[in-house]
Amino acid sequence: MTDLIFSNEMDEEMTLNMGPHHPSTHGVLRFIVHTDGEIIRKAVPDVGYLHRSIEKIGERCTYPGYMPYTDRVDYLAAMFANEVWASACEKLMDVKVPPRAQYLRVLSCELNRIASHMISLGAMAMDVGAVTPFPYTLREREFINDFIEELCGARLTYNYHRIGGVSFDYPKHWDEKVLRWLDHFEPTLDEFDRLITMNDIYVKRLASIAVVTKDEAIAFGLVGPNLRASGLQWDLRKDDAYSVYPKIDFNVPVGRGQMGTVGDCWDRFWIRVEECRESCKIIRQCFEQIKEWPEDDVVGQLPKKMRPDGEAYARVESARGDMGCYVIGAGKEEPYRARFRTGSFNAMGIIEAKSQGLFLADLVAFIASLDVVAPEIDR
């Protein structure tokens, strides 16, 4: 098909600027799109509009003092950036995390994962023209924001995790509230499936669009839901388990190409819905297991002086996949180097390679299905 497009000698290539304020580009992203009519020849992403040099700031903060800045790496799923920074520092300084704090971390992260996926699902549906689901997903996210506000006092930039644990235990009766909400949320997901995931028009719009094969996904470093949608059964929480995930029973949904081809936009949408279901399971099990551990034992034994020497690389499965943090210490209070490796950055890298031959309208669906968040790309 692409040969046919390029063989036309009478064609006129048009260069369009899409963004940085285009509503479907999820934050401040810009694409320079070369098109032939409606068909894209090449879409070149131009990123960096939200670059705040988080890594340079890291070199000037103390280890605990850097924690609030990590929130800003990914504002939709700030818990994970907190966790990855905390676990990198713990690995570097050999700090043990008490079990109750580990459960609280998993609880807060899984709640945050649902919140992040809710935005992603609603926004993706809205980008391709289905406006109805967005308020529903936002409503559910609002509940989670309230829960996390009760937990740590903040709704978006949490600063909840600490090196060696978390800042607070959960308040009384918080677990009952969350469990009651889960009872409401799980049937809502089925409703959501009927409303949009299995909606005939929506399926036709997304099936077999922008297919990313398994090999491509690995080669271009896609991670998390995008990688699993392409058919690779790999989840950091299972395959390289950290924290308390080995004690928890959950499934890893994988793209099967039910509606078209494995790794199409619909698979990437569906996998996030399934992950919300799995997160609900994890939260329920956490609440059962956390009771075995004493209350308020949430911060481990920390070294008196945090002046580590050496280096460590830690990673967690964030809402946007494998998130890594590489920290080098040089015997000072500030880290010598703090590096964040984020899923969205690599996901943007694949767009230029895969955009050839897509319709312009499908590019919007493709970007939305990759679930990129601009501050996570630019950091």
Place this chain on the structure above:
Amino acid sequence: MTPQDIFKRLQTKFGDQVVFDLHEDPKKDKDPWFQCAPYSFEDVGTYLRDDPALLFDYMECLTGTDYPDKKQIHVTWHLYSYVFKHRVVIKCLVPRDDAAMPTMVNVWPVCNWQERECFDLLGVLFEGHPDLRRILLPDDWEGHPMRKDYGEKDEYHGIPTTRPNPLELFKISPKPAAGAAKEKAS
């Protein structure tokens, strides 16, 4: 395979001129790492990716770190294998004044953007890279901010990079309030 086994396997294949200097002190190096000669890393990388016992198909993270006292930039590669679920950390040390090494885009396509970021922030030239432009900073930016001796400019196209102190802006005097002074006097 453990990093030590991988190190031995690479050393028998390429010799100790190419792969050397294993760091495995459990107190300092939480992930053991070793060095690789920058201009042989393309061969080593291809071997790491294709050898049936290694199969490092995923380039996780590329980091550049500036060491002005050693006059070096360390380019660190975190690699992972989805097949065997093992990992390795390799460092290529390039001289700071003439920071350059061959690109790895042909081995792992993910390096395309990661190398651009490293070039942008640290000024490491990846030779043979198809599209080595700045990625996060504007095209006309001067200097590479992640270098330790980078000095911040006063302005960029007339936009100041510093803010006036808000205390001076609103004429708030840092002296104690009148009430506080009275309390002291009584």
